[in-house]
Amino acid sequence: MTAIFLNGGGDSPETARIDRAFVAALADGPVLYWPHARPTETYAACRAWFGELMAGYGVTRIEMDARPRSLAGYGGVYLGGGDTYRLLAAVRTSGLDHLLVDAVRGGLPVFGGSAGAIVLGADISTWVPAGESGDAVRGLDLLGEYSVWAEYEARNAEAARDWCAKRGSPVIALGCAAGVIVRGDAMYACGTEPVLRIDAGGAVAFADGERIA
DSSP states (O other), X not given: OXXXXXXXXXXXXXXXXXXXXXXXXXXXXXXXXXXXTSOGGGHHHHHHHHHHHHHTTTOOOEEOOSSOSOOTTOSEEEEOOSOHHHHHHHHHHHTHXXXXXXXXXXXXXXXXXXXXXXXXXXXXXXXXOTTOOOOOOBOOOOSTTOEEEESOOGGGHHHHHHHHXXXXXXXXXXXXXXXXXXXXXXXXXXXXXXXXXXXXXXXXXXXXTOBOO
16 A cells, blocks of 8 residues: 655654654665755765654664665665755656656655655646746656645745646645655645645645545
């Protein structure tokens, strides 16, 4: 059964509920941590951060294979935040995209944090770097019809509605303390901040534990 975990990009106190849910779902084996949304020179610091985060939940087996040939044997996959376009390019060129699709269908727990969450959705152009265009770019499309708007704030409301109207598809908007759990065909809010489902008509808020779709 599908087991996908998303957060909006907060610090560990804000993401504790979704982090715990991911850890509880892990299968036997190390966690594959992917920091490739960030520049290579930051990987050591990213690894230290992730190691500390996971150690707090008793998880100590972590690997950082940039080009895994298979996800068999891993207990879960964690896609970290940063530059969404950088991450998607790395996922595509490494072949991880195909591995992830098959792994998700097979029930391997997959976590997407901020950029990682966006990449798992239908269209990653919800994240637009300053000075760049917002042309549609297909994500891994593992969330049904939904795209993800990470690090969402109230000031983004109009832009998010406009995006949905232009694309003709809905968005799951995640603030820094908001998360989503996808189990099978069902999607639930998880976190201390509501999850918003936004389309061209407006937004609906879902509190922790409520079913979104």
